[in-house]
Amino acid sequence: MEKMTYPDSVRPFCLRGCKEGNDRYDLVVIGAGSAGLVAAVGGARMGAKVALIEKGLLGGDCLNSGCVPSKAVIASARRAHLLKTAKDMGISSGEIVVDxxxxxxxxxxxxxRLSANDSALRLLSEGVDIFPGNGMFDSPRSIKVGEKTIEFTRAIIATGSSPTVPAIPGLDGVDYLTNKNLFDLEELPESMAVIGGGPLGCxxxxxxxxxxCSVTLLQRANRLLPKEDAQAAGLVRKSLESDGVKVLLGVQVTSVRVEGDGTVLAYRDGDVDGDVTVKKVLLAAGRKPNLEGMGLEExxxxxxxxxxxxxxxxRSVSNERVFGAGDACxxxxxxxxxxxxxxxxxxxxxxxxxxxxxxxxxxxxTYTSPEVARVGITVDQALEQGLKAKEIRVPLEEVDRAVIEGWDKGFLKVVVGRGxxxxxxxxxxxxxxxMISELTLAVSKGIKLGDLSWVIHPYPTESSVFRRAADILNSRRITPVVRMGMQLWMALVSKFKDKAQKEAERAAKEAAKEAAKEAAKAEREAAKEVLEEKHEPEALPEGNEKVDMLKK
Known part of the structure; x- marks a missing residue:
């Protein structure tokens, strides 16, 4: 396969501002990653005169060496896994070949394809002037790019971050991988060691x-994903191991050396020393902000x-004209x-x-399988902050859709405070x-968990797990005292209803009797009128007609 190249659309080039001699801007943005692009385009749409400075590729890590390429590889790996496990669903897929x-x-x-959103032409169409090169402050309100100095009313530093390279003896002599060059691989390594058990490493x-690939993951902490829920990390570890990953926890890599066509990583696990030999080493041990060589002191x-x-x-605590965005702060x-x-x-x-x-x-x-999604704080963090909190847990094996799909190895935990x-x-x-976005919206808008009991979720969907959590919370509110009170209330209501029903029945009977009496009376009066009409004498004729009748 040809060596990976980047689309020309995300290579910054000089048009308008840097050619026409503009040297004053309402907003200067340094860095064209996720934060920088949003700031530059947003500022231009607000009516500001905007300059964007970028020394590398437009789109930053997300497009070029982070989110987009990593999730694309994960998507292919997921397809391969689904094919390999299709027999669990009654489907025989035969031999699986990964190209x-x-x-x-x-x-x-x-x-x-996605680079069009971050392209130079799109930025120029939005009215943003692009300055390719390294931006360096030379005063509290001016930045130098190459030989050109531009002044700003406001500046946003959005220079992103870079992979941390741990201080391991011998590492500098190894052609190691980071997210910067991992996606330039042309062939699948036979084996790989991953140093770091955070999101990227997992x-x-x-x-x-x-x-x-035969993968060994070495993690210094005693569990994977140290910032996440311990049970969540445990499920991720089981999943990785079921996929063939050898997970070493609580180990420290003590040295790295090249040996033949492989790389040997020596590590210490407590008092025991060990080593692993691999073809490639991936560093996933954290990130550091890109702030060097910017003249921040000036x-x-x-x-x-x-x-x-x-x-x-x-806003910067020491220069009110300057703001920080993204990984830079x-x-x-x-x-x-x-x-x-x-x-x-x-x-x-x-x-x-x-x-x-x-x-x-x-x-x-974290886009492992299963995924680990999070919003807000954990129950431990809430208690550390002095908040009264409790945890509602729903295992996915209680969610019908998860069982149907065979994805029931997981759970939802919701941390709730007062009310x-x-x-x-x-x-x-x-x-x-x-799915976590439903709870993110709830947290953002102050929607209480109990309110989700009244949200209709189509059946069967996994999102019904949120209503299940709400139902659990509401059921916990029905304490023995509350239940006793409800039973007393229902008894009173029932008694009142019985009394009201008897009163209604008595009134109905009385009304029926009165109606019957009225009907009988009306019938008698009608009969009397008929009889009177039958016995009434004929009227005598008047005048000559009367005399003639008498003569006869």
Whole structure:
């Protein structure tokens, strides 16, 4: 297969602003990833004069080396898995052959197709001036790109993040993979070691295992997905292991070395040393913000190793003209959080009211099989914050559609506070990422969990799990005291109804008697009138007619 290339549509090029000599802008955006593109286009649509600076590819990691390519590979791996397990549904599919070059070719085609949304031509059509190159601040209100200096009224730093390279002896001598070059692979590796058990590590370990690669995942923590629910992480581990992934938890990689045509990773598991030999090594040990070489000190922009230092509205704490968006300042590094942060920046930069990023409920999903979707906080986090909270759990084996599809190895957990307020939720199951949005909306709009009992969900759908959770909460509110009160009330109502019914029956009988009397009376009067008509004498004729009659 030919080496992977990127579509020309996402290569930034110089038109308008950088050629015409414009040097003053209402808004300058540095970085053309998810956050930067939303900020640039949104600012232009608001009427601002916008410049966008990008030294790499338009679309950032999401389009080129993150969400889009990874989910395309996962989709192919899922199809392969469904074919391999089709016999569980009574279908014989025969031998399954994975054409890895075709998998990567499909991924490339999808990336090219979606690139139109992030293309230079689209940005130019929206009125955004593009400046290819590295943007560097040279004062609190100006940025230098190459030999050109442009001044700004507001600036948004949206430079994204890069993979963290752990300090492992010998790693620098290995041709390791990160998300930056993983999707340039032309052939499926025979074996692979994945360092890191977070979302990326779990997703890629499972996907490549399903495509036929022998995968070993090494995780320093004692469980996968440390930021997620422990039971959710346990289900993901079982699923990975069932797909053939060797999962090593609580281990530390101590060294890496090349040996023959393979790579040897030495690790320590407590007091025991071990090693694994593989063809490829994938680093999935976290990310760091891209802030180097930007001259932030020249613009009095505060930052640390975790990113820009910003207040709740994402404005720099030390330069009020500058905002941060996306991975450059957020701890929640997702495409959708980058998108929302850009919207918050625009609102606070140009509109008279203030919006806080912390006020927006954040949802996310790890796209393993089963998926792990989350919104808000866990019950442990709620208790740590001093909140009174409880957890409602619904296993998917109680959801008819999940049983029908064979996807019943999962659950829904909803964290509720006072009055049934939804504080957060975790869902584990196929399609959980698509379904969590119902609870995200509920959290965002203050809809209580109990209210979902009155929401109709088509049957059979997996989303009925939310109504099931609401029913469980409502049933828990019926304590013995409440039940006793309800029984007393129902007895009183029943007694009142019995008395009212007897009174109604008596009144009906009286009314019937009166009606019968009236009917009889009317009948007698009618008969009397008939008799009177029969015995009434004939009237005598008058005048001559009367005399003639008497003579006769």
């Amino acid at each position: 890895f070059p075709a998998v990567m070719s499909r991924m490339k085609a999808i990336r090219s 997703e890629m370990a499972q996907a490549f295992a399903r495509l036929g 613009a009095n922009i505060a930052y640390d190793e975790s990113g820009l230092t910003v207040e709740k509205g994402l 957020l701890s929640q590094r997702f495409t959708h959080s980058a998108d929302m942060s850009a919207r918050i920046c625009l609102a606070n930069a140009f509109l008279p009211f203030h919006k806080s990023f912390n006020s927006v409920p954040m949802a996310w999903c 049934g307020k939804i504080l957060g939720a975790t869902m584990v199951g196929e399609g959980a990422g698509n």
